[in-house]
Amino acid sequence: MxxxxxxxxxxxxxxxxxxxxxxxxxxxxxxxxxxxxxxxxxxxxxxxxxxxxxxxxxxxxxxxxxxxxxxxxxxxxxxxxxxxxxxxxxxxxxxxxxxxxxxxxxxxxxxxxxxxxxxxxxxxxxxxxxxxxxxxxxxxxxxxxxxxxxxxxxxxxxxxxxGPQSGVKERNSPDYERLNSQIEEARYASFVLEQRRKRIDGKLEKSERKREKKRKKILESGGILPPELRPEYARLKMADAETVNGQAQLTSDQAIALEEEQEKRDEEEKKKAREPPIVFKDCVDVKNEFDALVALIDGKLTPEEQRATEELQQYMIGEEGSWALSDGFLDFVGRLLNDDQFSADVRVKTFNILAAAALKDDVILVLHQDRKDHVLMNYAFEIDRLSIEEQESIALFMANMFENLSSSEWLLYISEWTYNNRQTSNIRVTTKVAVHSLLADSTVLRDRGTAIVHNLACKEVKTVVFDDVAVELTMALLQFFDSRPPEEQLFRGLKALARFVRVSAQEIPQLVRMIGPDPRSFAGTSARVDAVIEEMAPKLR
Known part of the structure; x- marks a missing residue:
């Protein structure tokens, strides 16, 4: 990022x-x-x-x-x-x-x-x-x-x-506002281009440093191909390579090209091996949920809100892109979530539809609108005060947000704001929802809570999750394990704990030893559970 x-x-x-x-x-x-x-x-x-x-x-x-x-x-x-x-x-x-x-x-x-x-x-x-x-x-x-x-x-x-300001438009006039908007757009485009240029320059410099390091390594080895690359060399069959004492000898550029190709393949293999997120793609019948929502709010909307309803239909049912949603779309969502005129069913239907939207690869453009008023996250922050049905819809939304990299990173933003006289942030709200769901009595919530914790822990990059909230999540997991959950949920929880143990090699293992239960007490549940326990066992001794 x-x-x-x-x-x-x-x-x-x-x-x-x-x-x-x-x-x-x-x-x-x-x-x-x-x-x-x-x-x-x-x-x-x-x-x-x-x-x-x-x-x-x-x-x-x-x-x-x-x-x-x-x-x-x-x-x-x-x-x-x-x-x-x-x-x-x-x-x-x-x-x-x-x-x-x-x-x-x-x-x-x-x-x-x-x-x-x-x-x-x-x-x-x-x-x-x-x-x-x-x-x-x-x-x-x-x-x-x-x-x-x-x-x-x-x-x-x-x-x-x-000199005078004869060429300056009058402030607050339509022409001035239009001109100012165009200037900001031009500045933004220039900024993006500059950032891209810097990134490209940085990559080129890094690549050249790596190539130079490889050239030096090749020269020091006399051009002899390393054993790990010889199978790849045989596949490529470089015609102009020489053989010295039965060993393949390449020019430095050939060896570098060969090594870079191998690195690319290694990276692709890592991506294939990356832990896929646990999401719920078949939990929501979008058309039925939308029709039910419309029936509940019919006759209670302003003309602008009615247009927002039509935009939502285009996005979720008409398969249009997020461009179909106007800039004020989340104002409409905010009213559905916060106006006492609407029942809890309205809020459930709204978040169920948003949970389906979370699976779309352009949902991040909708989420960007929430940085001003924090409509979605403020509502989710109150999860412990809402009905079970509302809690389940929030947890579904959170779990599905991990389908795409951009939306999952949005959940981890650390920028804070004040809500009800308390400082919070996206990562704090996400953690609260995960912990609350994990420890709930509802089997549906527990299932979705384990998915959220699993997805949080299995993020590929080392983020603030592991540095700041791993302890809170671990304590919730240990309490969750005391309930002897089903194998699927147990596996998800142990996978998350294994990741926390790996990243925080001192604090988390010590916490597990102090509080318990010992993950090894679940040995024999299933082969995959045993594999996860075996992975973290050396660090829990």
Missing amino acids: STYKVELYIYDLSRGIASALSPMLLGKKIDGIWHTSIVVYGREYFFGSRGVESCNPGSTALGAPIRIETLGETEVTYSIFIDYLKGLSESSYSGDKYHLLRHNCNNFSDEVGRFLCGSGAPRHVLDLPEEVLNSTLNAGLLSLVHRLEDSARPLVEEERRG
């Missing part, structure tokens, strides 16, 4: 004046009147009385920042970030919501930074407005800083040359 650096640009609006005059005016020294912005994906983003704006890094009228702090790395893609930013600019960070003391550029930087990488603006920056501006000089300072804040905006080309 690609990552991008997230930086905080810190400016002094007073340009040093605050540091010099604050002892006399305030009776204490402050270092500056801070303005901050977030720099990521090659752009600088900030909030002011005009709303959310962006520019090339360091190209506002404030000039260069006095300090740049690296907040971290983000896995959030550019397109998801732009959707998120658009949501902020249309809601809590529109221009009319700006307030110098209570809702300013620093609050924006803090919130966006935490969304991207879990780290926001420093405390001393966030506390400065209350500390300084709530003084006896409040009115005068407010007026001064308002004027200073006005300079924290992008410079158009005419201003940089000292």
Whole structure:
């Protein structure tokens, strides 16, 4: 998964004046009147009385920042970030919501930074407005800083040359909005091309380093073909290879080409051997579920929501792509899930249909819409407060999300948000659903819970799953094993535990020994269960 650096640009609006005059005016020294912005994906983003704006890094009228702090790395893609930013600019960070003391550029930087990488603006920056501006000089300072804040905006080309803005469209006009949208699209296309170019350059450099290393190895060996490649050499029958003392001798380029071809085949074999996810493809009759949903909500929808229903039908029954769903589709889903006017059956049908949609390879484009309001994950977060039928539909959705790499990675996002005064994230919600389902009384939930835990553990790459929540999942598995589950569920759980034991070679085995039961107590259940137990047994001693 690609990552991008997230930086905080810190400016002094007073340009040093605050540091010099604050002892006399305030009776204490402050270092500056801070303005901050977030720099990521090659752009600088900030909030002011005009709303959310962006520019090339360091190209506002404030000039260069006095300090740049690296907040971290983000896995959030550019397109998801732009959707998120658009949501902020249309809601809590529109221009009319700006307030110098209570809702300013620093609050924006803090919130966006935490969304991207879990780290926001420093405390001393966030506390400065209350500390300084709530003084006896409040009115005068407010007026001064308002004027200073006005300079924290992008410079158009005419201003940089000292000329008029005759060519600039009026803000908030349709022409301006259209032009701004086109500019952002062009920037996005340029950004994507640049990222692809960097990735290609990086791969080429890596490939060349590997080839050079192989050339050196071939030269040191005198060009003698290694034993492991001789069968492949016989298959390829390179006509111009020489034989020295009965051994195949190749040029360095021939040997490198041969080795690279073998590496490709090895990689393909690894992919074939990769553990397939456990999903439930035949649990939902989409047409029946859709017809039942329509009957339940008939006469209760706005015209926009009625159109969203038709879009859902095109996507799920008409076999259209996710392009059939409008940008506001998840607003419609959010109402179905959260409006008390609708029964629990509506929520069950909705999530059952989404569980079927999770099997589609373009479902990630729908999920991208959820980065603003977290409609799906906030609902799933409440799994322990919902009816059994709702819980089962959520667990089905989660398990099926592992069908595709992109949607499974979406479940593991670590960017946090606040819900009901609690910090959460996609990975935390996914873990909660897995644990709750695993330990439920419902046999259906337990079956789907073991599928989710199995799929989480068998992800090919080492992710935050193993680093952050493996202990929580292991404790749930051990409690689950106490119930002596059926062979299929036991096998899934032991497969997950074996992966956790392999990745966390100290903490997880120690936890198993302390809590139990010992996985070896299940020996004899089946041949495949015995194989998994044998795999992890040496690390449990």
